[in-house]
Amino acid sequence: MSAKYETVIGLEVHAELRTKSKLFCSCSTKFGSEPNTQVCPICLGLPGTLPVLNKQAVEYAVEAGLALNCTIQKYSKFDRKNYFYPDLPKAFQNSQFDLPVALNGKVRIHVNGEDKELGITRIHLEEEAGKSVHSGDNILGSDYSSEDYNRGGIPLIEIVSEPDMRSPEEAYAYLVALKSILEYTEVSDCKMEEGSLRCDANVSLRPVGAEKFGTKVELKNLNSFRAVQKALEYEVQRQAQLLDAGETIIQETRHWDENTGKTHSMRSKEEAEDYRYFPEPDLGPLVIEQGWIDQIAARIPELPESKRRRFISEYGLPEYDADLISSSRKMAEFFEATVALFPDAKMVSNWLMGEFSRLLNVSGKELDQAAVTPELLAKLLQMLAKGTISGTVAKSVFEEVFATGKDPEAIVQEKGLAQISDTAELERIVQAIIAANPGSVTDFRNGKDKALGFLVGQVMKETKGRANPQLVNELLRKYLA
Amino acid sequence: MSLYQHTAHQLRDMLRRQETTAVEITESMLERIETIEPEVKAYLTTTPELARSMARVVDQRLKQGEALPDLAGIPMGLKDNMSTKGVRTTCSSKMLENYIPPFDSTVYQRLMQQMSPLLGKLNMDEFAMGTSTENSAFFTTANPRDLQRVPGGSSGGSAAAVAAGTAIFTLGSDTGGSIRQPAAFCGVVGLKPTYGLVSRYGVVAFASSMDQVGPLTKDVTDAALVLNAIAGSDPWDTTTAQRETLDYTAFLKPDVKGMRIGLPKEYFVEGVNPEIKDRINQTVQQLAAAGAEVVEISLPHTEYALAAYYIIAPAECSSNLARFDGVRYGYRSETAPDVVTMYKESRGEGFGAEVKRRILLGTYVLSADAYETYFVQAQKVRTLITTDFQEAFQKCDVIITPTTPTTAFQKGEKVHDPQALYLSDLLTTPANMAGLPAISVPCGFDQAGLPIGLQIMGPAFGEGQILRTAYMVEQLTETGGAAR
Ligand SMILES: [Zn+2]
Numbered sequence: 001m002s003a004k005y006e007t008v009i010g011l012e013v014h015a016e017l018r019t020k021s022k023l024f025c026s027c028s029t030k031f032g033s034e035p036n037t038q039v040c041p042i043c044l045g046l047p048g049t050l051p052v053l054n055k056q057a058v059e060y061a062v063e064a065g066l067a068l069n070c071t072i073q074k075y076s077k078f079d080r081k082n083y084f085y086p087d088l089p090k091a092f093q094n095s096q097f098d099l100p101v102a103l104n105g106k107v108r109i110h111v112n113g114e115d116k117e118l119g120i121t122r123i124h125l126e127e128e129a130g131k132s133v134h135s136g137d138n139i140l141g142s143d144y145s146s147e148d149y150n151r152g153g154i155p156l157i158e159i160v161s162e163p164d165m166r167s168p169e170e171a172y173a174y175l176v177a178l179k180s181i182l183e184y185t186e187v188s189d190c191k192m193e194e195g196s197l198r199c200d201a202n203v204s205l206r207p208v209g210a211e212k213f214g215t216k217v218e219l220k221n222l223n224s225f226r227a228v229q230k231a232l233e234y235e236v237q238r239q240a241q242l243l244d245a246g247e248t249i250i251q252e253t254r255h256w257d258e259n260t261g262k263t264h265s266m267r268s269k270e271e272a273e274d275y276r277y278f279p280e281p282d283l284g285p286l287v288i289e290q291g292w293i294d295q296i297a298a299r300i301p302e303l304p305e306s307k308r309r310r311f312i313s314e315y316g317l318p319e320y321d322a323d324l325i326s327s328s329r330k331m332a333e334f335f336e337a338t339v340a341l342f343p344d345a346k347m348v349s350n351w352l353m354g355e356f357s358r359l360l361n362v363s364g365k366e367l368d369q370a371a372v373t374p375e376l377l378a379k380l381l382q383m384l385a386k387g388t389i390s391g392t393v394a395k396s397v398f399e400e401v402f403a404t405g406k407d408p409e410a411i412v413q414e415k416g417l418a419q420i421s422d423t424a425e426l427e428r429i430v431q432a433i434i435a436a437n438p439g440s441v442t443d444f445r446n447g448k449d450k451a452l453g454f455l456v457g458q459v460m461k462e463t464k465g466r467a468n469p470q471l472v473n474e475l476l477r478k479y480l481a
Numbered sequence: 482m483s484l485y486q487h488t489a490h491q492l493r494d495m496l497r498r499q500e501t502t503a504v505e506i507t508e509s510m511l512e513r514i515e516t517i518e519p520e521v522k523a524y525l526t527t528t529p530e531l532a533r534s535m536a537r538v539v540d541q542r543l544k545q546g547e548a549l550p551d552l553a554g555i556p557m558g559l560k561d562n563m564s565t566k567g568v569r570t571t572c573s574s575k576m577l578e579n580y581i582p583p584f585d586s587t588v589y590q591r592l593m594q595q596m597s598p599l600l601g602k603l604n605m606d607e608f609a610m611g612t613s614t615e616n617s618a619f620f621t622t623a624n625p626r627d628l629q630r631v632p633g634g635s636s637g638g639s640a641a642a643v644a645a646g647t648a649i650f651t652l653g654s655d656t657g658g659s660i661r662q663p664a665a666f667c668g669v670v671g672l673k674p675t676y677g678l679v680s681r682y683g684v685v686a687f688a689s690s691m692d693q694v695g696p697l698t699k700d701v702t703d704a705a706l707v708l709n710a711i712a713g714s715d716p717w718d719t720t721t722a723q724r725e726t727l728d729y730t731a732f733l734k735p736d737v738k739g740m741r742i743g744l745p746k747e748y749f750v751e752g753v754n755p756e757i758k759d760r761i762n763q764t765v766q767q768l769a770a771a772g773a774e775v776v777e778i779s780l781p782h783t784e785y786a787l788a789a790y791y792i793i794a795p796a797e798c799s800s801n802l803a804r805f806d807g808v809r810y811g812y813r814s815e816t817a818p819d820v821v822t823m824y825k826e827s828r829g830e831g832f833g834a835e836v837k838r839r840i841l842l843g844t845y846v847l848s849a850d851a852y853e854t855y856f857v858q859a860q861k862v863r864t865l866i867t868t869d870f871q872e873a874f875q876k877c878d879v880i881i882t883p884t885t886p887t888t889a890f891q892k893g894e895k896v897h898d899p900q901a902l903y904l905s906d907l908l909t910t911p912a913n914m915a916g917l918p919a920i921s922v923p924c925g926f927d928q929a930g931l932p933i934g935l936q937i938m939g940p941a942f943g944e945g946q947i948l949r950t951a952y953m954v955e956q957l958t959e960t961g962g963a964a965r
C-alpha cells in the first residue's frame with residue numbers, strides 16, 4: 001500500500017456466552033446435537049410465549065465488560081430488532097440498542113515491539129438466530145431451506161471497537177488479545193469453527209494527516225482471524241487503487257470470498273434494512289447493582305496483559321515468549337506450574353512454544369486434552385539439563401509422554417535411551433566410523449569442515465541418538481587430527 | 482330457575498350444600514349452548530368432553546368430602562387468544578385457524594387448578610383488534626340483549642356468553658377496553674386488572690405493554706372470585722408484580738362512607754351519549770347519598786390518549802404479529818415461488834383488513850423517519866397520562882366515568898368506518914396507557930333497553946376499592962344476577 005493513505009479499522013466481534021441454557025428459556029446450548037432437539041415454545045417464538053432473562057448470561061456479559069475495562073451500566077435495557085428471516089422465529093431479535101450493558105473499554109495490543117491501547121465503544125447482550133441450511137447457494141437460489149433452531153436464543157455479546165486500528169496486522173492482534181481475554185474469563189468458548197466467535201470488520205482510508213474519516217466499507221463472512229487480516233489487506237488495496245484513480249468509495253457491505261481472496265458487494269447503504277428498533281415491552285429494564293458488579297469483579301482471574309508483564313519481570317522471558325505463553329490461560333498456567341518444578345523459564349517456554357505446540361497442532365488437541373502434565377515435562381527437562389538424555393532423545397520421549405502420560409524416566413530406562421558418555425565405548429564407535437568413511441575423512445583433512453558434520457551424524461545414527469554430541473565432536477577431531 | 486342462570490358464587494354454594502352436582506351444571510350449560518348458540522354464536526370451538534370430564538372429577542372429590550376451590554365445577558369459557566394445550570387457539574384469524582398450542586397459558590392452568598370445566602373458546606375480533614367482534618375471520622357474534630346488535634369487542638364472545646348464559650364466567654383480554662366495552666354492551670361485569678397483576682404467559686400478544694387478562698362475570702362477587710383465581714406473579718411472565726395474595730371478596734361490603742369518588746370532566750364530553758352521562762350521574766348521586774364524597778377532578782391529557790394509543794398499540798402489534806410468517810405454523814400460501822413471496826402472500830391472505838391496517842400503522846410509526854415524531858411523542862403522552870392519574874388519585878380513591886360513549890350499535894353500522902370504531906375506545910384506553918385497574922359494571926338501561934356500563938378506575942393495584950365501589954353500584958341499581 002502506498003504511504004498516501006492511513007487505514008482506519010473498527011471491528012465488531014460476536015461471542016456466544018458459555019451459559020448452560022439459552023438467554024430467555026431453559027433449553028440447552030450444547031453444540032452439535034440433532035437439529036431441533038434443543039427447542040421449546042419460547043425459543044420457537046410460539047404465540048403467547050414470553051422471555052425470562054438468564055441471570056448467568058448477564059453475569060458473563062458484565063464479566064467480559066469488566067475484563068475489557070468497560071464501565072458497567074447500572075441501567076440498561078433490551079430492544080427489539082425487527083426483520084424477517086426463517087431462522088428468526090419471532091421475526092425480531094432481542095438486542096440492546098441505545099442503552100447497552102457496558103461502555104468505554106480498552107484493550108492493549110503489542111505489534112512489532114510497539115504497545116498500543118485500542119478503545120472499545122460498547123458491549124451489548126443479544127440472542128442468536130437459528131441456523132439455515134439452504135439446498136442452493138442462498139435462500140433465494142434454493143429449492144428449499146431447512147431450519148435448525150437449536151442455536152436460536154443462545155446468548156451472545158457483541159463487542160464493538162472504536163475505529164482505532166491502523167493496519168490489518170493491528171486488527172489481527174486485537175482479535176488475538178480479545179479472544180485471549182474472553183478465554184481467560186471463560187465467558188465464551190471462542191470457537192470460530194463452531195461459530196461461537198464471529199467478526200465483522202469496518203475499514204476506510206483517509207489521506208495521511210486528514211482528520212475526517214473516509215467512507216467505510218463493512219466486511220462480512222470472515223471465518224478466521226487470518227481471514228480478517230487477509231480480507232482487510234485486500235480491501236485496503238482495493239480502496240487505495242480506487243482513490244488513486246480518483247474514484248469515490250461507496251458505503252456498502254462486502255462479502256469476503258476465501259477461495260478467490262477477494263471481496264464483492266453484498267448491498268449498498270441505500271438497501272440497508274430499517275430494523276425499527278423499539279424497547280422490548282416484555283422485559284423490564286436491566287438494573288445491575290454495584291454489589292453484584294463487585295461480586296463478579298472479585299472472580300476475574302489475572303488477565304493476559306498482567307501475566308505477560310509478570311513473565312517478563314519475574315521469569316526474564318523475552319517479550320515474544322511472554323506474549324505467546326500469556327495469550328492462552330491454560331498455556332500460561334502450564335508454564336508457571338512447570339517453572340515451579342524446573343526453574344529454567346526460558347527452556348520451559350522454548351519447549352512449550354516448540355515441541356508442545358507442534359504436537360498440539362498435529363494432534364488437534366486442546367492443551368488440557370494432552371496427557372502430559374507440568375510434573376512430567378519438568379522431569380524430562382531435568383534429564384535433558386543433566387545430560388542424562390540428548391536433545392533428540394528428549395523429543396522422542398516427549399512425544400510418548402504427550403500421548404500416554406507415561407513417566408519420562410521410566411521410558412528412558414525401559415528403552416535404554418540414556419546418553420552414552422562412556423569415552424571408551426564412543427572411541428570404539430568413532431574409530432569404526434572413520435574406517436568406514438575414507439572419502440569424508442579425506443574431505444575433512446582437505447579443509448572441508450562440513451565433512452565433520454556428516455561423520456557426527458553417522459555416529460549418532462549408529463548410537464540411535466544416544467551419544468553425547470559434545471564428546472563425539474571431541475573424539476572425532478582427536479582421531480582425525 | 483335453570484342452573485345456567487345462576488352466578489358462580491350461587492352455584493358454588495349449591496354444590497357445597499349438595500343441592501346440585503358439577504355434572505348437572507355442566508350438562509345445563511351444554512344444553513343452553515345447544516339451544517341458543519345458533520343465534521348468539523359466541524363460541525369458535527366447544528369442548529364438551531373436556532368440560533364433562535372435569536365436572537366428573539369435581540363430583541368425585543366432593544363425594545369424598547374434599548374441600549374444593551371456589552370455582553370447582555363452575556363452567557367457563559376462554560377468549561380464543563389464550564393458549565390451551567391440545568385445543569385449537571385461533572385468535573379468530575385465518576392465520577391460526579388450525580393452530581393447536583403445545584402448552585397452556587398460565588391463566589388456563591390456574592383455572593384448571595380451580596377445577597373449572599372448560600366449555601370452549603370464544604369468538605373475538607381478530608388478534609383482539611376491534612370493538613364489535615365483526616373483525617373475526619369466522620363469524621360475527623350477536624349481542625344477546627338484541628341479536629341485531631354487536632356484543633362489542635374485542636372480547637365480544639366472552640361478554641356474549643356470560644350474558645346469554647352459555648358460560649357462568651369467562652376470561653377476556655383488554656388492551657384498550659376489550660373487556661370493559663363488551664361488558665358494557667352486553668350488560669355484564671368486566672374487570673381489567675392492573676398491568677402486572679395477571680400473567681400474560683400463553684396469551685397471544687397484541688400490545689404487550691398494555692394487554693391484561695381479566696374476568697367477565699354476571700356480578701361483582703364473581704369478578705372478585707375469578708380474580709382471586711387468576712391473579713398473582715408468574716415466573717413465566719417477568720412483567721408480573723411480586724405482591725402479597727389478596728382475597729378480593731373481602732372488599733365486597735355495601736359501604737362507601739367516606740370514599741372519595743372523582744368525576745373527571747374530560748370524560749363527560751360531547752360525543753358521549755347524554756342518556757349515558759345522565760345515568761352515570763344519577764348513580765354517582767346514589768353513591769353520594771350512601772355516604773361517598775364526590776370530587777370534581779381533571780385528567781387534562783385525556784384528549785391525547787386515543788391518538789397516542791393508536792400509535793403505541795399498532796407499533797407493538799406490528800412486531801408481535803411479525804412471527805406469523807408461514808414458516809413454522811399457521812397459514813402458509815402454497816403458491817409462492819420463493820420465501821419473500823411466501824411471506825407476503827401468507828400474511829396478505831392470512832390476516833384480515835383491520836389487522837393489516839394496524840400492522841401497517843405500527844410499521845410506519847417505528848420506521849426511522851417516523852420514530853421520533855410518532856412513537857417517542859406517544860410515549861411522552863403516555864407518561865403525561867400516567868402523571869394525570871397519579872395526581873388525581875391524591876384527591877380521590879376511585880374515578881367514575883361512562884365505559885363507552887354509546888350503547889351497543891347495530892351490526893354492520895360502523896364496519897366500514899374504522900375511525901368511528903376507534904372512538905368506542907375513547908374512555909377506556911387511558912387506563913391501559915397508565916396500566917391501572919378498571920371495571921365496567923351495569924348501571925341501568927337506555928331508552929332502547931340496552932345496558933349502560935359504568936366504569937370505575939383505581940390506582941395501581943387498587944382492585945379492592947374499585948370492586949367495593951362496583952359492588953355498591955350493583956346494590957344500588959339492582960342490576961346484578963343472571964342476564965335475560
Ligand atoms: Zn427454548
